[in-house]
Amino acid sequence: MKSQMNDDKKCAALAKIGEAANKCAAFNGTFQNKKPMRNTLIKYPLYIIALTCSALAACSQAPQAPPKEIKIQADDKMKFDVTAFEAKPGQKISITLLNVGTTPKFSMGHNCVVLDRNVNVQTFLDAASMAAATDYVPKDFKGVLAHTKLLGPSETDTVQFNAPYVPGEYPFFCSFPGHYSQGTKGVMTVKQ
Numbered sequence: 346m347k348s349q350m351n352d353d354k355k356c357a358a359l360a361k362i363g364e365a366a367n368k369c370a371a372f373n374g375t376f377q378n379k380k381p382m383r384n385t386l387i388k389y390p391l392y393i394i395a396l397t398c399s400a401l402a403a404c405s406q407a408p409q410a411p412p413k414e415i416k417i418q419a420d421d422k423m424k425f426d427v428t429a430f431e432a433k434p435g436q437k438i439s440i441t442l443l444n445v446g447t448t449p450k451f452s453m454g455h456n457c458v459v460l461d462r463n464v465n466v467q468t469f470l471d472a473a474s475m476a477a478a479t480d481y482v483p484k485d486f487k488g489v490l491a492h493t494k495l496l497g498p499s500e501t502d503t504v505q506f507n508a509p510y511v512p513g514e515y516p517f518f519c520s521f522p523g524h525y526s527q528g529t530k531g532v533m534t535v536k537q
């Protein structure tokens with residue numbers, strides 16, 4: 346008899362546990378139903394971050410082709426010793442300008458400006474002549490692909506840029522007033 350009662354109690358206790366377990370399962374179910382939404386919200390940005398990271402990693406791991414190096418000398422006769430070079434579309438170009446003259450910078454400074462092909466050179470030079478404070482490169486002038494600093498005697502400067510993708514002829518020159526017309530200029534030809 347005692348043992349029967351004990352069994353009943355056990356059953357009742359088990360029933361309660363079962364009830365609790367069911368409630369728990371129901372709660373979990375509700376919780377689990379919410380999970381996909383939570384997961385989507387959490388995982389989506391993570392997915393984007395992962396993609397971005399892998400893209401960045403791919404970029405940083407991509408073999409970096411060395412730039413095509415162009416070395417140009419400018420002298421007191423207002424001439425560049427290199428007046429033409431070729432570039433592949435998008436190729437990384439490094440221009441190093443060296444002023445081999447001896448005349449002071451204020452009267453015979455040299456720089457090297459590379460312009461987009463659709464920019465009118467004279468329009469640029471007109472603006473450049475007013476831009477002594479910024480090495481004769483007018484600030485915010487659209488179409489300047491690259492430019493070095495204005496250099497005095499024995500000074501050198503290197504500038505890197507990517508050649509345009511559009512094939513064609515792109516002018517490079519010194520924008521110190523009067524030097525372009527004296528011949529401190531050349532042409533970068535972009536072609537496959």
Ligand SMILES: [Cu+2]
Binds near residue numbers: 419519
């Ligand atoms: Cu010059």
